[in-house]
Amino acid sequence: MGKKSDHFDEMLFGDQGVRAPYSNYEKWFSGEDAARLSKKSKEAEAFFRRTGITFNVYGQAAAQERLIPFDLVPRILSSREWTRLSKGIEQRVLAINAFLHDIYHRQEILRAGRVPIELISQNEAFLPQMMGMTPPGGVYTHIVGTDIVRTGENDFFVLEDNARTPSGVSYMLENRETMLQMFPELFSQNKVQPVSNYPKNLRRSLAACAPKSCSGKPTVAILTPGIHNSAYFEHSFLADQMGVELVEGHDLRIVDGHIAMRTTQGYQVIDVLYRRVDDDYLDPLNFNPDSMLGVPGIMDVYRAGNITIANAPGTGIADDKAIYSYMPDIIEFYTGEKAILQNVETWRCSEEQSLQYVLDNLADLVVKEVHGSGGYGMLVGPAASKRELSDFAAKLKAAPSNYIAQPTLSLSTVPIFTKKELAPRHVDLRPFALMSPNGINITPGGLTRVALKEGSLVVNSSQGGGTKDTWVLED
Amino acid sequence: MLGKTAGGLYWMFRFLERSENTARLVEAGFRIALTRSTDSASEWKSVVTTAGVLEGYTQKYEDYTATNVVDYLLRDADNPSSVTSVTNNARTNARMVRNTLTTEVWEAVNDNWMTLKSALKKPIKETELPALLGTIRQQSALVRGALYGTMLRNDIFDFAQIGTALERADNTSRILDVKYYTLLPSASSVGSSLDNVQWETVLRSVSAHRSFRWLNADEITSSTIADFLILDARFPRSLVFCYKQLVSNLDFLAKDYGARTTSNDLAETLLAKLKSHDINDIFEEGLHQFINDYIQQNNAIGLQIEQDYRFNG
Numbered sequence: 001m002g003k004k005s006d007h008f009d010e011m012l013f014g015d016q017g018v019r020a021p022y023s024n025y026e027k028w029f030s031g032e033d034a035a036r037l038s039k040k041s042k043e044a045e046a047f048f049r050r051t052g053i054t055f056n057v058y059g060q061a062a063a064q065e066r067l068i069p070f071d072l073v074p075r076i077l078s079s080r081e082w083t084r085l086s087k088g089i090e091q092r093v094l095a096i097n098a099f100l101h102d103i104y105h106r107q108e109i110l111r112a113g114r115v116p117i118e119l120i121s122q123n124e125a126f127l128p129q130m131m132g133m134t135p136p137g138g139v140y141t142h143i144v145g146t147d148i149v150r151t152g153e154n155d156f157f158v159l160e161d162n163a164r165t166p167s168g169v170s171y172m173l174e175n176r177e178t179m180l181q182m183f184p185e186l187f188s189q190n191k192v193q194p195v196s197n198y199p200k201n202l203r204r205s206l207a208a209c210a211p212k213s214c215s216g217k218p219t220v221a222i223l224t225p226g227i228h229n230s231a232y233f234e235h236s237f238l239a240d241q242m243g244v245e246l247v248e249g250h251d252l253r254i255v256d257g258h259i260a261m262r263t264t265q266g267y268q269v270i271d272v273l274y275r276r277v278d279d280d281y282l283d284p285l286n287f288n289p290d291s292m293l294g295v296p297g298i299m300d301v302y303r304a305g306n307i308t309i310a311n312a313p314g315t316g317i318a319d320d321k322a323i324y325s326y327m328p329d330i331i332e333f334y335t336g337e338k339a340i341l342q343n344v345e346t347w348r349c350s351e352e353q354s355l356q357y358v359l360d361n362l363a364d365l366v367v368k369e370v371h372g373s374g375g376y377g378m379l380v381g382p383a384a385s386k387r388e389l390s391d392f393a394a395k396l397k398a399a400p401s402n403y404i405a406q407p408t409l410s411l412s413t414v415p416i417f418t419k420k421e422l423a424p425r426h427v428d429l430r431p432f433a434l435m436s437p438n439g440i441n442i443t444p445g446g447l448t449r450v451a452l453k454e455g456s457l458v459v460n461s462s463q464g465g466g467t468k469d470t471w472v473l474e475d
Numbered sequence: 476m477l478g479k480t481a482g483g484l485y486w487m488f489r490f491l492e493r494s495e496n497t498a499r500l501v502e503a504g505f506r507i508a509l510t511r512s513t514d515s516a517s518e519w520k521s522v523v524t525t526a527g528v529l530e531g532y533t534q535k536y537e538d539y540t541a542t543n544v545v546d547y548l549l550r551d552a553d554n555p556s557s558v559t560s561v562t563n564n565a566r567t568n569a570r571m572v573r574n575t576l577t578t579e580v581w582e583a584v585n586d587n588w589m590t591l592k593s594a595l596k597k598p599i600k601e602t603e604l605p606a607l608l609g610t611i612r613q614q615s616a617l618v619r620g621a622l623y624g625t626m627l628r629n630d631i632f633d634f635a636q637i638g639t640a641l642e643r644a645d646n647t648s649r650i651l652d653v654k655y656y657t658l659l660p661s662a663s664s665v666g667s668s669l670d671n672v673q674w675e676t677v678l679r680s681v682s683a684h685r686s687f688r689w690l691n692a693d694e695i696t697s698s699t700i701a702d703f704l705i706l707d708a709r710f711p712r713s714l715v716f717c718y719k720q721l722v723s724n725l726d727f728l729a730k731d732y733g734a735r736t737t738s739n740d741l742a743e744t745l746l747a748k749l750k751s752h753d754i755n756d757i758f759e760e761g762l763h764q765f766i767n768d769y770i771q772q773n774n775a776i777g778l779q780i781e782q783d784y785r786f787n788g
Binding site: 049051227236239240245247248250251261263265266 | 476480481570571573574581589734
């Protein structure tokens with residue numbers, strides 16, 4: 001182990017030795033030769049390049065396709081830790097669905113005064129077109145990727161509920177494949193719960209949400225913005241793994257009131273569309289008229305009950321960062337239970353007192369745009385220069401309601417393998433939950449993202465983060 | 476299968492075939508330039524013409540030197556048919572249809588792209604050219620091998636084969652179109668042997684100099700060469716061979732889909748026409764006219780396939 005750290009390290013307790021879930025792994029690691037591991041690390045990179053597991057970075061023409069660095073030290077959770085996490089996620093996903101149904105129907109939670117009405121009525125993520133309509137099977141969020149961080153042995157926090165089109169699941173699957181190929185012996189020494197059922201479960205889960213109009217075996221397809229999208233690899237990967245077509249807007253049209261795709265033998269009806277296109281671009285007739293990515297009129301087909309769109313349009317209202325701060329109330333309102341997973345304390349800059357607090361303590365806080373994602377437009381106070389702080393303060397004052405602030409959490413670390421040794425780096429976790437009328441299915445583990453720079457808290461792949469295989473051990 | 480996907484497969488394999496064909500043309504040109512220094516400019520010009528990029532080339536260069544032609548055909552991103560461009564396009568199409576390809580085929584195409592991108596990064600030195608051309612041919616052989624060895628024989632395979640057959644037929648016919656005059660038995664040279672270097676270039680540009688000699692040891696005449704390139708069903712780049720493949724893959728599609736299309740009929744008609752001729756008929760009819768008609772019909776069949784299988788809506 002390199003430097004001593006003040007953070008909770010999930011593998012090593014300072015001087016007290018190795019935490020239980022890592023004990024087998026550590027034994028194996030200490031018997032390994034650093035040179036061999038370095039070589040393995042290079043092999044993994046070559047493997048990712050050859051198989052084309054890449055992502056595109058917007059605004060960087062020269063580096064159009066990049067690899068997400070993969071670290072070969074797994075992140076390991078015990079079965080007990082996972083049980084609690086998955087219960088907490090399930091509770092949140094159920095609450096989010098109930099919230100969405102309520103917001104688009106009777107709006108009881110607003111009447112009860114638990115969530116301010118302006119937060120909904122003035123929110124761009126709220127879609128009036130969804131009012132009064134119930135998606136097939138009553139499911140709004142077919143796929144959720146909850147971002148979770150940890151600060152101590154039992155301290156897990158939800159950072160974001162990604163309820164729109166969470167990405168990253170292909171890395172979860174490919175990271176495991178890579179580990180199985182590189183270190184098969186580890187999987188005979190450790191009982192790791194498998195993740196490879198995800199594509200099969202996803203297909204089943206989507207098919208179970210088919211609209212009533214579908215009488216036979218449902219036809220599922222994935223809608224991608226196209227090969228220039230940053231997550232295109234994932235879209236084609238999932239289509240391949242699920243055995244479904246990967247369509248773009250221009251492959252689709254309305255035929256007899258249904259969405260159909262142009263095949264070599266004519267138009268074929270689609271029952272369930274897993275869209276990886278944002279609400280705004282989904283339907284130029286109903287939303288952004290300039291969009292070339294969507295299908296004109298799909299919202300009308302949807303409202304007529306002739307197609308399932310996953311996730312449902314308008315789910316963004318539930319993972320909005322301003323709504324986030326109300327999640328503990330939302331969970332209690334709909335489930336009657338306290339939230340199992342904690343929320344991070346959040347200051348809504350739209351509130352005068354909070355804004356003052358945030359401005360006074362900017363250097364200690366993380367400030368995020370309410371509608372931002374991918375780590376863009378975000379300020380990490382402790383890592384910012386004086387100049388950056390004062391620039392950001394000006395932005396905050398100009399449009400306070402665009403921002404929320406949170407304390408800088410002391411995120412847990414998991415070691416990465418540098419060229420010769422282990423060194424602690426901050427991590428987060430994105431498990432993937434699937435929802436259908438048959439229930440919620442959460443793949444054990446998820447995607448662990450790791451900030452590769454020493455001391456850095458930003459794990460986003462677009463900002464230089466890497467990934468790790470995530471293990472959940474069997475009992 | 477999506478119409479777009481069928482189109483992606485078809486073009487992916489057309490581009491891969493084009494990359495290989497361009498490498499062969501350059502190889503033949505390079506060889507003739509080495510063996511016959513006096514008239515290499517006109518040889519390079521006919522290489523550029525055969526590659527179908529004369530217009531773009533003349534906008535950029537005034538003369539036909541080895542350095543310029545090799546660079547334009549292999550590396551130039553402004554040339555839509557350069558090896559660099561078609562390799563990129565092949566891979567872009569492969570990404571588009573990736574969920575129809577086996578891992579082996581995808582990896583071979585991706586590897587082809589990575590290898591050639593790095594090999595074609597800097598201008599090519601004369602000393603490196605033979606090895607580079609070898610690499611280009613070898614890379615496409617790897618893709619083909621992965622295709623034959625791992626893909627299901629279904630519509631996906633058919634569209635890949637159709638793209639290859641059409642591109643190859645187009646290539647062989649364009650070589651004949653540019654070089655037909657060297658095969659014309661003019662009055663003065665009746666009975667005299669052909670211009671050795673010329674016919675050897677033609678054969679080399681379809682990798683057939685060896686097979687031709689093997690089949691026609693002592694009989695190197697205009698009619699044996701034309702017969703070989705147009706009508707010999709044993710030679711995998713002859714027009715008849717390409718059309719037999721095309722007709723058979725279109726037939727598989729028709730059976731698979733339970734419906735025949737206009738392209739089935741057009742391709743069969745063209746194949747029947749090829750087969751009904753012997754080489755003397757073709758010379759009598761006029762070699763150039765014959766080739767010209769063929770090129771036009773081959774193009775028309777390509778467009779018909781795009782329409783019949785809804786590549787573009």
